Amino acid sequence: MKGVIIVVVVLAMVQLMVEPSKAISCGQVDAALAPCVPYLTGGGNPAPKCCDGVKDIKGMASSTADKRATCNCVKAAANRYPSLKDDAAETLPTKCGVQMDIPVSRTTNCDKYVFLP
Template sequence: MRDFTAKTMLLFVITLLVVIAYHEGEAISCSQVNMFLAPCLSYLRGGGNPSQPCCAGLNSLKAAAPGKAERQTACQCLKSVSNTIPGINDDNAKQLPSKCGVDLGVPFSKSVDCNRYILQWLSSITHQAST
């Protein structure tokens, strides 16, 4: 019985380590952010109303960036998209999350300071949790 318990415990520890390693390797990439935003290009360039696939992509982006590290990466990628893809209107980018009804937790803008914004976001969450 003791041997069975030791093997079970070892299996549990190994499984736990694999799960932790898997989750740590799931960081969002800018190519994923670009994929999520691809349906939004016509809106970002021309305005109007974002399409349903665009808003679905924004929801997918939100789901893919639940934690601090992912949100910071997403923020940097959104800033990069705003600055590198020709014709993107910064006002359209800023309004996209609200037009889709999606709170990304990070702004979509050419001029955002992602480091400062993430610290403000964490501070607001900490404050909400303590009240």
């Protein structure tokens, strides 16, 4: 599992260096949320690196298009983990002290969700 996380982080970093002007990518979102997987699947409290990732996502997703793309990436990531606890996903931003417009959910319709600028 650690090897997979390291690979995702490295790929996200490479993509950031190669294409810094592109919109937010699912690779960036996956890398930011990778440290959150133990919390999202097992509960307890999110690790500091997880909360750093949540804060990074908030900082990256400033426009409505970025927020919508991020929402879709979060939704796709959540659907890859069948053991994800919905209540842990819902409370993740609050536990990290971050107010997010982007819901962490498997079921959100990101295309119809209204994101405030």
